[in-house]
Structures are given as C-alpha cells and as structure tokens.
Amino acid sequence: MVRVLVDVLLKDEILDPQGQAVERALPALGFTGVRGVRVGKHVELEVDDGDDLEARVARMANELLCNPVIERFTYRVERG
Amino acid sequence: MVRVLVDVLLKDEILDPQGQAVERALPALGFTGVRGVRVGKHVELEVDDGDDLEARVARMANELLCNPVIERFTYRVERG
Numbered sequence: 001m002v003r004v005l006v007d008v009l010l011k012d013e014i015l016d017p018q019g020q021a022v023e024r025a026l027p028a029l030g031f032t033g034v035r036g037v038r039v040g041k042h043v044e045l046e047v048d049d050g051d052d053l054e055a056r057v058a059r060m061a062n063e064l065l066c067n068p069v070i071e072r073f074t075y076r077v078e079r080g
Numbered sequence: 081m082v083r084v085l086v087d088v089l090l091k092d093e094i095l096d097p098q099g100q101a102v103e104r105a106l107p108a109l110g111f112t113g114v115r116g117v118r119v120g121k122h123v124e125l126e127v128d129d130g131d132d133l134e135a136r137v138a139r140m141a142n143e144l145l146c147n148p149v150i151e152r153f154t155y156r157v158e159r160g
Contacts, residue, residue: 007122022144031140033128042087042122048113060111064102
C-alpha cells in the first residue's frame with residue numbers, strides 16, 4: 001500500500017466564494033498581506049501499489065473525487 | 081509573496097463519514113484495494129514572506145482554517 005494525497009481545487013477561472021470569504025475574514029483577525037485564497041478538498045487514501053497506480057489514481061479523481069468540468073486535481077504519492 | 085498550501089484533516093480518532101462514503105463508493109466504480117480514506121480541506125494562499133511566516137501560517141490555520149479540537153493541519157511553502 002502507498003499513501004496517495006489528492007488535492008482538488010476549483011479551476012482558476014471559476015469563482016471561489018469560500019476562498020473569498022476566507023480572504024475577507026483574515027484582515028479582521030489581524031492577518032494582512034494575504035491574497036489569492038482558494039479553498040478545495042484534500043483526500044488521503046491508501047492504495048495498492050502497482051505499475052498502473054498513476055492511471056488508477058487519475059481515474060478515481062476524475063470519476064469520484066472531483067468534478068472535472070469545474071475542478072482540477074493534483075496528487076502526490078508517499079512511499080514507505 | 082510565497083504560495084502556502086494548507087491541508088486540513090479530521091484527527092485520526094474522529095469519525096470521518098465523508099471518507100467512509102468515498103471508500104464505500106469505490107468498489108462499485110471498479111476500484112478495489114483502497115482503504116483508509118480521509119477527506120478534508122485544501123487551502124492555497126499567497127502570503128507575504130518573512131521570518132515569522134511559519135508562525136503566521138500556524139496562527140491562520142488554528143484561528144480560521146481549521147478547528148483544532150477535531151482537526152489537524154499540515155502545510156508546505158512553495159517559493160519561486
């Protein structure tokens with residue numbers, strides 16, 4: 001098994017109201033100099049390793065974890 | 081400005097129904113050999129760099145991005 005970490009974000013051209021809400025809340029909490037906030041999903045899974053790992057992860061992400069019309073994903077694999 | 085990527089997950093001892101739902105849905109889509117699914121939040125921000133960057137990010141995460149009672153966060157900084 002390897003640990004796979006998938007990050008899902010709205011595409012850059014899609015409005016992100018949750019990110020905007022966070023960005024607007026930060027100054028009131030004393031944080032200045034923060035911009036470009038985007039909020040998405042983070043998914044961690046333990047997956048059987050294998051030659052087709054990348055293809056399986058990409059298919060899982062596209063079919064279940066993200067909506068490829070409005071979202072994009074990145075992932076990284078942690079071994080050992 | 082540096083890009084900061086924050087991942088927020090429920091603590092391991094806290095039940096994660098969304099992760100369980102994903103884990104149960106995967107076999108029906110033809111994915112076997114997946115377990116330990118946890119679903120959380122992924123937040124990306126552009127933050128002014130500085131000596132106190134780590135302290136600022138930790139404070140932002142604890143005060144706004146995550147609920148430290150039931151969640152834990154990790155973050156990484158992308159420079160350049």
